[in-house]
Amino acid sequence: MSDDWIIDEPDGEARATFILSHGAGAGMDTPFMQAFAEGLTDGDVRVIRFEFPYMQKRRREGGRRPPDRQPKLLESWRETIRETRTRFPSQPLFIGGKSMGGRMASLIADESAEQQEVKGLICLGYPFHPPGRPEKLRTEHLKELSTPALILQGERDPFGKPDEVASYGLSPTIKVEYLPDGDHSFKPRKASGHTLQENLNTSVQKALAFVSETA
Numbered sequence: 001m002s003d004d005w006i007i008d009e010p011d012g013e014a015r016a017t018f019i020l021s022h023g024a025g026a027g028m029d030t031p032f033m034q035a036f037a038e039g040l041t042d043g044d045v046r047v048i049r050f051e052f053p054y055m056q057k058r059r060r061e062g063g064r065r066p067p068d069r070q071p072k073l074l075e076s077w078r079e080t081i082r083e084t085r086t087r088f089p090s091q092p093l094f095i096g097g098k099s100m101g102g103r104m105a106s107l108i109a110d111e112s113a114e115q116q117e118v119k120g121l122i123c124l125g126y127p128f129h130p131p132g133r134p135e136k137l138r139t140e141h142l143k144e145l146s147t148p149a150l151i152l153q154g155e156r157d158p159f160g161k162p163d164e165v166a167s168y169g170l171s172p173t174i175k176v177e178y179l180p181d182g183d184h185s186f187k188p189r190k191a192s193g194h195t196l197q198e199n200l201n202t203s204v205q206k207a208l209a210f211v212s213e214t215a
Helices: 031-042 053-061 070-087 100-114 196-214
Strands: 006-008 016-021 045-050 093-098 120-124 149-154 174-179
Touching (some): 016 031, 016 070, 016 196, 070 100, 100 149
Parallel strands (some): 016 093
């Protein structure tokens, strides 16, 4: 499986490893994923990017494919954690990802932490509910999450805006930070006076601070 990975190494010795998974519609090498990975390596965090089976097949054969069913996605996560622990056994390990990838990581975070494999969880644009469907919440497990977690969310994210998220009763182990005027990929409107690069930089700095506090 590691043949399908992208491993971003810092120039110096890594102080932690972060496994970064992609969202439902795009793979591990998008500009967003690349920018976030490079930002973390600048802060001496190794980043491992992997793809779920449906995305690997799409890359090999072309065409669009829907995501695998949840059990297959979760098993892919478990396999990646096991292989990462074998390859980098002694460093603090963090897991997370963009949108769906981060949500899947959140579903196995506690079991992985109990096995002393994972220190923390970082989600980039958590899909609290489908756009326009605020009643279809994906938050039940987040109410009891015991793993330290950081959710980085755009203020305009249609998958969960600040006033909505504030009402969800999330576990006190979860910290939610908002990117000014950001959408689901943290991009702000030009009229806001903010830029995507600024929001990406902010998200990286908040993630690095979380790693330092948690590792």
